[in-house]
Amino acid sequence: MVKQFFSLAGAASGVKMFFLKGEAWRLSFLVMLALVAVITAVQPGYILPYNLLVKLRTWLPLILAAYGQTFVILGGGIDLSVGTMIALVNVTAVEVMAAGGFSPPSIVLGLLCGIAAGLAAGAVNGFCVAYLRFQPIITTFATGIIWTGLALWIRPESGGGVPMELYDLYSGQFLFFPLVVWVVLALFGLSWVLKKSSFGVHLKAVGGNAPAAFETGLPVARIRLSSYMICSVFVSLASFCILGETITGNPYAGQGYDLESISAVALGGTSLAGGIGGPVGSVFGAAILKLVNDAIFFLGIPVNFQRLMQGLILVGALAAGGVLSKKNRGKSKDES
Amino acid sequence: MTLLSAQSIKKRFGGVTALSGADFDLRSGEVHVLLGSNGCGKSTLCKVISGVVRPDSGTVRVKDRLLEDITPRLSRERGVGVVYQELSLVPSLSVAQNILLGMEKVNGLGILRDTKNEEALEEIFSEFRDLFPRGFSLETMVHALTPDLQQLVEIMKVLARDPEILIFDEPTASLSKEQIDLFFGILDRLKAKEKGIIFISHKLEEIFRVGDRITIMRGGKHVGCSTISSITRDEIVHLMVGDIFQSEYRKSSPYRSGRELLGGRGLSGRSIREIDFSLGQGEILGLGGLQGQGQRAFLLTLFGVEPLHEGTLEREGRAVSLKSPKQAMRESLAYISGDRKKYGVFLIRSILENLFISRVILNTMPLFRRKTLKGSADSVIQDLGLVYDTLDRPVSTLSGGNQQKVIIGRWLLNNPAVILMDDPTKGVDVKTKKDLYELMERMCQAGCSVIWNSSDDQELLQNADRVLVFREGRVIRELSGKDLNESTLYRAALGVDDPAEEGR
Amino acid sequence: MKQHIARVLDPTVLVFSLCLVLLAIGQIVSPGFAAPRQIINMLVVASFLGIVAAGQSLVVIGGKNGIDLSVGNLVTFGAIVGGAVMRQQDQRLMLALLAVLFFSFLVGLLNGTGVVFFGIPPLVMTLGMGIIVAATNRFITGGVPVGGASPLLRILVVGRIGGVPGILFWWILIAVLVLVLLHNSRYGMNLYALGSNETAAKLSGVSVVPMRIITFGLCSLLAGLAGFLYLGYLGSVYNITLGDKYTLASVVAVVVGGTALTGGVGGYRGVFFGAIMLQLLESLLITLRMEQFGRNITFGVVLLLLIFMYGRDKKLRM
Amino acid sequence: AGRGEAKSEGFVIGVSNPWVGSEWRTQMVDRVQEVAQPYIREGFIKEVVVQSFDVPLEGQIDQIRNLISRGADVILVNPADANALNPVIREAVQRGIIVIATDTEVSSPDAINVAIDQAEWARISARWLVDKLGDQGKIVAINGISGHPANTARVRGYTEVFRDASGIEILNQVNADWDNALGQSTMQNLLATYPDINGVWVQDGMAEGALRAIRSAGRDDIYVTGEARVGYLNLWKETGIDGIGVANPPGCMASALEVAVQLLKGRELKDGVLSGPFGNTLYVPVPVVVTNLNFDTVYNEYKGYPDYYSVDGHITPAQAEQFFK
Numbered sequence A: 001m002v003k004q005f006f007s008l009a010g011a012a013s014g015v016k017m018f019f020l021k022g023e024a025w026r027l028s029f030l031v032m033l034a035l036v037a038v039i040t041a042v043q044p045g046y047i048l049p050y051n052l053l054v055k056l057r058t059w060l061p062l063i064l065a066a067y068g069q070t071f072v073i074l075g076g077g078i079d080l081s082v083g084t085m086i087a088l089v090n091v092t093a094v095e096v097m098a099a100g101g102f103s104p105p106s107i108v109l110g111l112l113c114g115i116a117a118g119l120a121a122g123a124v125n126g127f128c129v130a131y132l133r134f135q136p137i138i139t140t141f142a143t144g145i146i147w148t149g150l151a152l153w154i155r156p157e158s159g160g161g162v163p164m165e166l167y168d169l170y171s172g173q174f175l176f177f178p179l180v181v182w183v184v185l186a187l188f189g190l191s192w193v194l195k196k197s198s199f200g201v202h203l204k205a206v207g208g209n210a211p212a213a214f215e216t217g218l219p220v221a222r223i224r225l226s227s228y229m230i231c232s233v234f235v236s237l238a239s240f241c242i243l244g245e246t247i248t249g250n251p252y253a254g255q256g257y258d259l260e261s262i263s264a265v266a267l268g269g270t271s272l273a274g275g276i277g278g279p280v281g282s283v284f285g286a287a288i289l290k291l292v293n294d295a296i297f298f299l300g301i302p303v304n305f306q307r308l309m310q311g312l313i314l315v316g317a318l319a320a321g322g323v324l325s326k327k328n329r330g331k332s333k334d335e336s
Numbered sequence B: 001m002t003l004l005s006a007q008s009i010k011k012r013f014g015g016v017t018a019l020s021g022a023d024f025d026l027r028s029g030e031v032h033v034l035l036g037s038n039g040c041g042k043s044t045l046c047k048v049i050s051g052v053v054r055p056d057s058g059t060v061r062v063k064d065r066l067l068e069d070i071t072p073r074l075s076r077e078r079g080v081g082v083v084y085q086e087l088s089l090v091p092s093l094s095v096a097q098n099i100l101l102g103m104e105k106v107n108g109l110g111i112l113r114d115t116k117n118e119e120a121l122e123e124i125f126s127e128f129r130d131l132f133p134r135g136f137s138l139e140t141m142v143h144a145l146t147p148d149l150q151q152l153v154e155i156m157k158v159l160a161r162d163p164e165i166l167i168f169d170e171p172t173a174s175l176s177k178e179q180i181d182l183f184f185g186i187l188d189r190l191k192a193k194e195k196g197i198i199f200i201s202h203k204l205e206e207i208f209r210v211g212d213r214i215t216i217m218r219g220g221k222h223v224g225c226s227t228i229s230s231i232t233r234d235e236i237v238h239l240m241v242g243d244i245f246q247s248e249y250r251k252s253s254p255y256r257s258g259r260e261l262l263g264g265r266g267l268s269g270r271s272i273r274e275i276d277f278s279l280g281q282g283e284i285l286g287l288g289g290l291q292g293q294g295q296r297a298f299l300l301t302l303f304g305v306e307p308l309h310e311g312t313l314e315r316e317g318r319a320v321s322l323k324s325p326k327q328a329m330r331e332s333l334a335y336i337s338g339d340r341k342k343y344g345v346f347l348i349r350s351i352l353e354n355l356f357i358s359r360v361i362l363n364t365m366p367l368f369r370r371k372t373l374k375g376s377a378d379s380v381i382q383d384l385g386l387v388y389d390t391l392d393r394p395v396s397t398l399s400g401g402n403q404q405k406v407i408i409g410r411w412l413l414n415n416p417a418v419i420l421m422d423d424p425t426k427g428v429d430v431k432t433k434k435d436l437y438e439l440m441e442r443m444c445q446a447g448c449s450v451i452w453n454s455s456d457d458q459e460l461l462q463n464a465d466r467v468l469v470f471r472e473g474r475v476i477r478e479l480s481g482k483d484l485n486e487s488t489l490y491r492a493a494l495g496v497d498d499p500a501e502e503g504r
Numbered sequence C: 001m002k003q004h005i006a007r008v009l010d011p012t013v014l015v016f017s018l019c020l021v022l023l024a025i026g027q028i029v030s031p032g033f034a035a036p037r038q039i040i041n042m043l044v045v046a047s048f049l050g051i052v053a054a055g056q057s058l059v060v061i062g063g064k065n066g067i068d069l070s071v072g073n074l075v076t077f078g079a080i081v082g083g084a085v086m087r088q089q090d091q092r093l094m095l096a097l098l099a100v101l102f103f104s105f106l107v108g109l110l111n112g113t114g115v116v117f118f119g120i121p122p123l124v125m126t127l128g129m130g131i132i133v134a135a136t137n138r139f140i141t142g143g144v145p146v147g148g149a150s151p152l153l154r155i156l157v158v159g160r161i162g163g164v165p166g167i168l169f170w171w172i173l174i175a176v177l178v179l180v181l182l183h184n185s186r187y188g189m190n191l192y193a194l195g196s197n198e199t200a201a202k203l204s205g206v207s208v209v210p211m212r213i214i215t216f217g218l219c220s221l222l223a224g225l226a227g228f229l230y231l232g233y234l235g236s237v238y239n240i241t242l243g244d245k246y247t248l249a250s251v252v253a254v255v256v257g258g259t260a261l262t263g264g265v266g267g268y269r270g271v272f273f274g275a276i277m278l279q280l281l282e283s284l285l286i287t288l289r290m291e292q293f294g295r296n297i298t299f300g301v302v303l304l305l306l307i308f309m310y311g312r313d314k315k316l317r318m
Numbered sequence D: 001a002g003r004g005e006a007k008s009e010g011f012v013i014g015v016s017n018p019w020v021g022s023e024w025r026t027q028m029v030d031r032v033q034e035v036a037q038p039y040i041r042e043g044f045i046k047e048v049v050v051q052s053f054d055v056p057l058e059g060q061i062d063q064i065r066n067l068i069s070r071g072a073d074v075i076l077v078n079p080a081d082a083n084a085l086n087p088v089i090r091e092a093v094q095r096g097i098i099v100i101a102t103d104t105e106v107s108s109p110d111a112i113n114v115a116i117d118q119a120e121w122a123r124i125s126a127r128w129l130v131d132k133l134g135d136q137g138k139i140v141a142i143n144g145i146s147g148h149p150a151n152t153a154r155v156r157g158y159t160e161v162f163r164d165a166s167g168i169e170i171l172n173q174v175n176a177d178w179d180n181a182l183g184q185s186t187m188q189n190l191l192a193t194y195p196d197i198n199g200v201w202v203q204d205g206m207a208e209g210a211l212r213a214i215r216s217a218g219r220d221d222i223y224v225t226g227e228a229r230v231g232y233l234n235l236w237k238e239t240g241i242d243g244i245g246v247a248n249p250p251g252c253m254a255s256a257l258e259v260a261v262q263l264l265k266g267r268e269l270k271d272g273v274l275s276g277p278f279g280n281t282l283y284v285p286v287p288v289v290v291t292n293l294n295f296d297t298v299y300n301e302y303k304g305y306p307d308y309y310s311v312d313g314h315i316t317p318a319q320a321e322q323f324f325k
Ligand SMILES: Nc1ncnc2c1ncn2[C@@H]1O[C@H](COP(=O)(O)OP(=O)(O)OP(=O)(O)O)[C@@H](O)[C@H]1O
Pocket: B013, B014, B016, B017, B018, B036, B037, B038, B039, B040, B041, B042, B043, B044, B045, B085, B400, B427, C318
């Protein structure tokens, strides 16, 4: 009887493993392909390399933001300040570049300062959440307001006289391939590294069960702090992409990226409760969000239905993911 | 050699004193048993040693080096490994990841060195393999495992760290006999390697089997330390509970057979099998046996929490189907759990709300005045001897015993006919225990019946008119009359007299 | 002593004192800031947020990461549906109100269903539902709002009795109802129990699933009602994003009012003053002629300070 | 098909609008589709493809790229930023697409702007206010979204006027994000803070909110500027104020379409018609300024329209031809 019980449990865990082996992104990948297929059916040019490349350029900021957000969420937090952080990084970089007359060294310096500003913002978020134990949602909302304030202080309105060269740089080639392609490849590479690294495991441990991670001797606060800082690096990169695309210093850049990046993460199969998932899914999740918009446009759906479709698809995908993961979800962290 | 010593450790949690000057020391090559009643501070002491709990005062030394401002990380580095009572596993990670958590072998870039890690895992797992089901993989997520296997994973996790000092906090509570045997084998080998081992268990026979020395705690400090060979069971029990427990309590009024208040035929559920029972008015029906054999599941099934797969349940002869606690409450059932933090109390809410939550649910009027509620609690509060400041204070400001009284009060306010008690005296002091026993007797005299699950055999035998002995989800024996004694209960629980068990 | 400190730090008291401090500062730097008329003005503006935050606090108190990010869109929804049904006619006022309440409650039930039955985290469930509601708003109006408040509704909201506009009476009425609901009703007791310990609540007879779903329903209903009253204040809907600002502001008001996002604690008393405090702060910063960036930074820092005082998670090391 | 030769299947007109929050934008999109109808009937235009959605800046870039993919010959944009679209405009122009920005001016040398002069638009009502106050008084201003180019131009416009009027003191300037409701509550705040306000410079739907706040505070001694929208006109009629309503025409995109049609026909712009900060703007006149002098005429014309409707106007084909050689 006992043995029988064991084998049942074993079979059940086999089924669960199929879904939970960190492969939740498979589903999002399929959805993404399906959307591309649908659009291509009505707009064959959509799948041409040139078009996809151009698309990638506009999607990359969200992909990067969602990628960064995944780290925070995996570690059991959330970051509602990524949108305004994008603006802060953007205006910082542009201001520094402008001060140097957009000379090549000043551009490099501007990018470095931008990342530094992003890292500082991420560090503040991380410090408040990890060390002061502030509740993440409301904390990052509050810091987000502050980032906007700082961005407006640095540059009250958009502009900055950024030269077209920056756009050429962003849309240009690097070692025979477009820069954005390299970035995406690097993201996949990094995901692999994360999966293979002890940091990835530790991050998931902290997000999955912080007290247990602490009792095991993991530096929980430091890991959570670094999750916010890593996020801020990707957010800075997202900000640079926006800068390359819009060649404008804009204190309102990145509006809406916070909630959209969270949606992308959820669509990518990462549990918002933390501990389960990974950044690859978020890449596909972000692509899905963008593709839904394109599908709506190319299918010629009336303007007034567009948002409805968008919402329905989002909720539908989440519900499907919920049903799937409900079947194999771990005991939620705190049953109490 | 003294590996570890803890001196006059004090720790308060809010109003509760968990440790009030505990001393402890551990030598290499010994299994040092830590024993004491529930809530006496054993786990807290372990957590102080491992740095999970920061003591208010006192010192911990490892090999004569003072551990200052201990964190789990620091204690691990100094060679302390702990199997926590509540486990420290991450459910969403695989068994392998959990075992190696925080000590994975990585290369310079932080990338896991798979082969090395696998080797380490293999080495540890080889010993345990037979206890895991066929086809089990180390890649299985921990949440998919049964509690006993999770406990084994937690043990492997500590062994993987190869610490010099090992602390096992009630590791055997959820293990089967073969699993325990294997575990004790491991303990022997660790001993041979001159490791120091702290072992906590409430089962005396285990203590005598593996222990070398024993420290007994009461009320947050040690009250005695001795080698196992020079102490008797009676002495241990005496040290544990002190002198107070002299007055032997025994339910005075015997059960007078009357109507059946609750009865069941062939009840089967997730973890209970074909249970028949009958509960007469005024009776206390005990549930006994080893812990975790389906007693709680049985109570939860009666209370509508666990689903009933087969069988019929009758309330005063009427077939009833109880699908939720609310329905059970409407049939005048009440459920009192000793695991109050999890199942009973709303720590951050007021005493008043904790008392009235169930009463209000059964009220026909959806609205109430708090003043009126307060007034109507008076008699119950007096009955229970509840000590409190005002009813608007959070219940967390009460001591555990008083919290437990609040939960009992919650159900008394509903005038229950059948009281289901699930180890209600866990972490309750002797005086309060006695109050509870007397209260239950009064309730029975007033026409209630009680089903009482207890992990404390003494308590069970003192209170119950009959005892159903559980094993693997079944009732394997019913004890009553002169059979109500420890040896019969014990034999039944272990299946000694059961012919079906003999062949195993 | 310790209990004494705890009482001083009672969020309601703290937030209320903060309101007084802000009024005092305002009065000093700009005489007239604390004049009764100005206070009433600020209360009027705060009232809509206050009503939305009432619903939000129910969801938050219920625990399990309860949060509702669809409330902003529901405010717009309430205003649009109200206007479309009412078509500026008094005799359709009741019908419009019922329609708003019914449909917004329905939206909330859907939120609750997604959360309870599909296991979608409230954050994203309500976010997605917010998009759907926003889309519905667009769909109903075709981008151009139809109808508007009837004269009676306008009187009920902005008409004054003894200098006090109607909306404040409605707000107080709603506040009293919510307080009774939370502290003197079966629902409230169940909700707090649920938020502080779901397992124990279930074992005490709380019907967990209906409770959660109804709570989301009530939250949406209050947001829709706020939108309906807002319509009375505005006259007509000009902007199909008019409610957006209430989404996160309501969460902020809830936190500022001392209701922990972890559930089980807090109540509407603090949130009521929380909403007022946010408005006072906003007004004060405008009066100080502080530039946008300074207002943002001040606002964010004040919020962080309040979180520091009572928005913190439990320690890992005890 | 290049410029100058009619495409046999007709030209495709793309419209990019990055914000759907306001009825003004809806009217803009509706109006351009309406104006395209005759051209569609005669086969000159094949269709008008609309990308209208709430998107951030990069989202609008994506919109324009989608329109390029869709084969647009002309792209009419209401840009969210003056500079941010320059790269994508260049992409489009390099593929032979005509890009015309409207409402807000873009700095791209590849595009032309067809718009009213926002600074001048603001000056009209500012001058009126100064006039009414007799060069003496304390005023407040309620602005749109800080940093938005149209807002910046307007602030520049009225600031010039008020600076030149020595007796006018600006007490405070507040952003109410072109939100009617926010305009109303902001006005309430301002009224309570500054009991001695004589005038308010305010624009857009916010004007109606501000006026409501002023009236419900029982003040009828404050001059308010406004925008020519039906709701505002109704309130004007109801309260009998002495007001001004300057039309900010949603039809500007329709004007842009008329210009595009000329360009598609291969016509060339006259020398010197382009001006503006970037030297690439074709200013179209403000269609209507409503004051008590012409109030009744305008009111009667627009009486039947819903509140949100803006008093509108766009250039006719004949007027468009005036700009061309
Ligand atoms: N985190 C905590 N917060 C508040 N009180 C606590 C906490 N941890 C332990 N306590 C209290 O400290 C006392 C000692 O608890 P501890 O867990 O050490 O007992 P124990 O001897 O391990 O009991 P058991 O045999 O039941 O495991 C108890 O009264 C308990 O309620």
